[in-house]
Amino acid sequence: MTKYSSEFKLKIVQQYLEGKVGYKALGHIHGVHHRHIGNWVKLYEQHGTEGLAKRHTNYSVELKLNVLKKHLENSWSNQQTSAYFNIPSPSLIGVWLRLYNQGGETTLEPKPKGRRPVKRTSKDIQTLLKKPINELSHEELLQRVHYVEVENAYLKKLEALAQQKVLANKTKSK
Known part of the structure; x- marks a missing residue:
């Protein structure tokens, strides 16, 4: 909007x-x-x-629950509820109601702000690959297997593309 x-x-x-x-x-x-x-x-x-x-407001879980309670008790529309609580966007009421119905109070809590967790760097992966298998933890073994699977899929795709290129060159030269 x-x-x-x-x-x-x-x-x-x-x-x-x-x-x-x-x-x-x-x-x-x-x-x-x-x-x-x-x-x-x-x-x-x-x-x-x-x-x-x-207004730029972060609404507390308690307020959201009070809004939803009043909304449902009075069978108000989203617009009536948002006007009563001075919430600028009636669509927020619908979002909160959907979230609450999907997972209860915890879904109304604000999502954490900030960056996503940092993924492993190539240096971390190289260290993981050099480490002897019998010294790896269960989680490290799973990460290593995942890396090898991704690497294998990449190499297969690369080989398929190379074969397509060879076939394309053969058909052009005929």
């Missing part, structure tokens, strides 16, 4: 509240989907101009 300024949202909400134009017409005039306008109006009605302000 395109990011819109608070002033722009307020201008559209005020035009809607004047009662002369509906969501769809306003959306057409300003190039905004009418669902966004509906959400902005609900946020404005619940929270005033603060509801239209841009």
Whole structure:
């Protein structure tokens, strides 16, 4: 979704509240989907101009659970729930509900930030290959087997490509 300024949202909400134009017409005039306008109006009605302000928030697991509880108890739509809790994107409610249904509370916890674990370097692999097999741990043996399998598949593919090239040259020369 395109990011819109608070002033722009307020201008559209005020035009809607004047009662002369509906969501769809306003959306057409300003190039905004009418669902966004509906959400902005609900946020404005619940929270005033603060509801239209841009926010970058990390929501706690407790808040997410409270939101889902209220959402389900009252049979509210995602839009009604997001307006009540001043959550700018109604689609977040649907995401949280899906995650909760898939795996419970733990799926609502924030994902760890940062880099992925570093993979083994070629130096690590060379050390692993030079080490005698009887000195390797179970995990190291599995890593070594995996490396040898990948290497074998690569060599087979390389051989197949070389054979294709030879056949292509033979057919061209005929």
